[in-house]
Amino acid sequence: MVVLRTLAAVALALIVAIAILPGGAGAQATVSLKYYFPVGVSGPLNQLMTSIVDDFNRSHPSIKVEPVFAGNYVEAMAKAITGVMGGSPPDVAVLDTPELYSLLDHDAIVPLDDMITKEPKGWLDDFYPALLLNARSNGHIYSIPYQRSTVIFFYNKDMFQKAGLDPNKPPKNWTELVADAQKLTIRDASGRVTQWGVEVPVVDTSPWTIQGFFVEQKAKYFDTVSGKWVKFNSPETTSAVEFILDLQNKYKVHPPGPSSPAFWGQVPQDFVQQKVAMIYTTTGNMTFIRTNAKFNWNAAFMPAGAQWGSVTGGGSMYIFKTTPEREQAAWTFVTWMTNPTQAARWSIGTGYVPIRKTELSTPAFSGYMQQVPQALTATLQLRVAGEQMTVHDQDEVQQTLVTAIQAAQSGRLTVAAALDQAQRNATQLLSKY
Amino acid sequence: MSVASRAALGERVVRARRRGWRAQPYLLLVPSLVFLAMFTYYPVLSSLEMSLYQLSPATHQQHFVGFSNYAALAADPVFSRVLVNSAAFLLGTVPVTIALALFLAVLLARTHALSTAFRTAFFYPTLLPLVGAAAIWLFVYTPGYGLVDVYLRGLVPGGVNYLGDPRYALPAVIALTIWKNAGYYMLFYLAGLQGVALELYETARLEGASAWQQFRAITFPLLAPTTLFVLLIASINAFQSVDQIWVMTGGGPDNATNLLLFYVYQAAFMFFDLGKAAALTVFLLAILMVIAAVSFRLLERRIHYEV
Structure with missing residues (x-):
């Protein structure tokens, strides 16, 4: 009997300790984000994505992004919406850009206007306008271009x-x-x-x-x-x-x-x-x-x-409705992923079009363009491209x-x-x- | 304590003990029952319930709509197309696969030098995951340089775009499915053939029966339980086919290869029309239950030979 009681006490103490410990480490709180990404073209892109996300995690100790490969665009959307309906949405996801209204109809995503206004002036203007056309609805902007194509x-x-x-x-x-x-x-x-x-x-x-x-x-x-x-x-x-x-x-x-x-x-x-x-x-x-x-x-x-x-065509980054703290962390991730250096890294690795003008002048992209002059054709054609339904x-x-x-x-x-x-x-x- | 109450107590004890005795088998069934309940009964009942509701995506609110999801199915031209496709798929795959499996099993029943090699060869498609097999056959059907088009080009001038042409797409998927499953059912027949007494054939040969007569009078009737079992499995498989559709055609072109389970997937995970998906699921379940009920009736009743 005594043994049993001691065991129970130890177990109770353990449970309490486990419950308290994360609170004790709260001063250095890290936000964990779930990030869904699809792969729409062939190639070992999983590894590239993982190494990009690892670099983000190393340079941002207060945020930990966990990348989740979610299949093709249709499967990624199915996973994200299933998560939303089950009450555990991803924090941020690359989804087929025209899913905008399906996401809004599920009340799944947040508008990004407020976060954009806090960025340096002209931040959004650096993105190619053709790629932002179907990010907008009723005067709000809901996605940031990421792996875009034409x-x-x-x-x-x-x-x-x-x-x-x-x-x-x-x-x-x-x-x-x-x-x-x-x-x-x-x-x-x-x-x-x-x-x-x-x-x-x-x-x-x-x-x-x-x-x-x-x-x-x-x-x-x-x-x-x-x-x-x-x-x-x-x-x-x-x-x-x-x-x-x-x-x-x-x-x-x-x-x-x-x-x-x-x-x-x-x-x-x-x-x-x-x-x-x-x-x-x-x-x-x-x-x-x-x-x-x-x-x-x-x-x-x-x-x-x-x-x-x-x-x-192609995918853009959406931020899901969670808590203000998580949404803010997700925004930090989105701005880092779409900064000229990282965007160039992804464009070169995949063949997707450059998403912003300053991306073209990064050393990596200039080198790539000398090797593959055809890559510029797609960028130039963006001027006449219309938005996808x-x-x-x-x-x-x-x-x-x-x-x-x-x-x-x-x-x-x-x-x-x-x-x-x-x-x-x-x-x-x-x-x- | 009176005699009467003592008797009553004794009776209660006996009854309780008997009840306790009866609880044991149920206790033993609990583990599997828990899993069945979690992954089978609950989803089935939940589908039944969901099929009576329409989900409003924005608020995650469900509206009771009675049988209107079912009524919508009746009026849905794609659904009738899907039913025709599923019936064609069933009739196209099941009899041919079973006949082929039986034929191969009879050929390979007797042990000779190469029978192991042949059995392995015919069983080999079963070992491949269906998704992988479908991806390989996607290439096999490629117009211009795919295996099938290269070899059959002479028969059809200009070649055929098998998966791209609504007339050939479903037969092309059926061919893959037969190739994939025949070896598996062959295994059941090989096992069934072990149970057929060799004396029967000896007697038949003494009577001067031809090979075909032996097959008709001995092999086929004695394999009837196997046939019925394989028929059941194959029919259920036919209604559960989705991998190859997903990989090879996406239900197209023009819904030519859209089968019941794929349509459920489309409704649920591409269009998020959960009410429709649930109604379709209930319909599919009903079909599977009818198949199972009919087969088990037949299994119990007719086909039981003692030798």
């Missing part, structure tokens, strides 16, 4: 040479694109295509690349202020989708059939395997192409439609457009009927906002 055009200079085209003159507009693609499409004796002129993954898990064509046709296809409406079936959007179908069916310079996530992955692969002469893909694939292409290649602007254009119920609205474009490409519906259907479904989804 749709860009790559072409095989050796194939241009062989086809009798000037390898330093990529197509400037859609007409030239068709003409070049016709010269670059090669068929064998049986009529089988051995080399395609061009490949455009218009839709993957989201309707991303097609939006570059929408911008080129000056389409106003969604509510840029409060994300409450879309306009998928305008003459401008219809003409963009019809142009893609013409490449496939009329000119036969593009593989037939619907675009898909598999096609998205296949396009850069086809390019380095020399199965296609010109491709549209994300700047995020530049490192992949640079290391795998055994021929001369170049990057160029997307050939112009009614105007020059492209679309931005950012609306309420983002993923479901996107899905209606993906399905519609696939239906048009497979010939199940006409372009007009497919886009009408997407418009109807999206309008119904958005009617509750």
Whole structure:
């Protein structure tokens, strides 16, 4: 009995001690932050991210950031929202930028205006304006650009040479694109295509690349202020989708059939395997192409439609609603991660576009640009890039457009009927906002 | 103490002891019951409840909506597409996989020099994680330089974009699933064949029965319990398929490969429409329960041969 009582007393003392100890060390309180990050392009980026975060932790003893690899963008968003709904959100996360309204509808994130005003004057102006377009809603700013990309055009200079085209003159507009693609499409004796002129993954898990064509046709296809409406079936959007179908069916310079996530992955692969002469893909694939292409290649602007254009994409940093203390620590982390030196480190390691102007003059980036002059093309194209569709119920609205474009490409519906259907479904989804 | 009360006390003791005796099996079941309750019964009941609510994301408030989530499913054209796809997937995978597994098992039942090597070869796909196998087959189906397109190019002029074409995408996923599972079911048949008495074949041969007759009259009927078991497992597997869809097609193109479980995933974790996801889950559970109930009835009743 005595033994039992002694044991109980010891146990009690231990429990009390454990309860008190962290309070005792409270003077040196460290804030632990959970940081979710996705990886959207190939490469050993996990390690790079971990070493960047380690450097932050070493230079900020009062904050400890724990990086959590959260899968691709869709999975990262699912993890973050599940955390929010279960009452344990991450403190800070890199998420697909257009998730803005989904995050707001879950009351998950905080506006950053107050924290930005406390930064040195002009801090925000150093970021490229195109990248900040879909960070804003109703006059507030909710995210800071981090791993941003844009749709860009790559072409095989050796194939241009062989086809009798000037390898330093990529197509400037859609007409030239068709003409070049016709010269670059090669068929064998049986009529089988051995080399395609061009490949455009218009839709993957989201309707991303097609939006570059929408911008080129000056389409106003969604509510840029409060994300409450879309306009998928305008003459401008219809003409963009019809142009893609013409490449496939009329000119036969593009593989037939619907675009898909598999096609998205296949396009850069086809390019380095020399199965296609010109491709549209994300700047995020530049490192992949640079290391795998055994021929001369170049990057160029997307050939112009009614105007020059492209679309931005990629992830931005969001701060989640927690406590003022944690939100402040998260902000310290965000400003450090996006400072020119760290931003350059991430851009060079991944191929994502530079996010701010002073990043270009860092020694690391100047060196990189001499090695890969093509990296500048993406940055220059940002001037004409439009913002990616950012609306309420983002993923479901996107899905209606993906399905519609696939239906048009497979010939199940006409372009007009497919886009009408997407418009109807999206309008119904958005009617509750 | 009166005689009567003493008798009553004795009876109580006996009853209590009997009750105590009865508690023991339940106590032994407690550990597994706890886990079943946590990971099976509770989620099932919770899905049933959630399917009657609509979650408002901003406030995390649930509104009771009765059966309107189910009504919305009935009116959802994608859901009917998903049902057709799931039925096609079931009919495309299960009979072929079982036939192939049985065929391989009968071929490899008798031990000869190479049977171990062949058994290993056919069983090997089972050892791969489905996600990995799907990633490999994604490359196999690549138009232009993928294995399948390279070898079948001659048959279809111009080649086929298997996963990109809504007509071929589901059959392409079905082919992978058959390849992945046939070896696994073969193992069950090999085990089943161990239980078939060799004298039966000897007698049949004395009677002059052909190989096909032996198969029809002896092997197939005696393997019926195995067949039924494999049928059950394979049907449930068909409704639980999601990995290969996730890796290879994302349910597309144009919803051509969207299966029930993937649709649940989309509704829950891409669109956060938890009411719809719960209604779909209940629907899926109902299907699985019907399959299980029918199979167990059959297992108990008909198929029990003594030799």
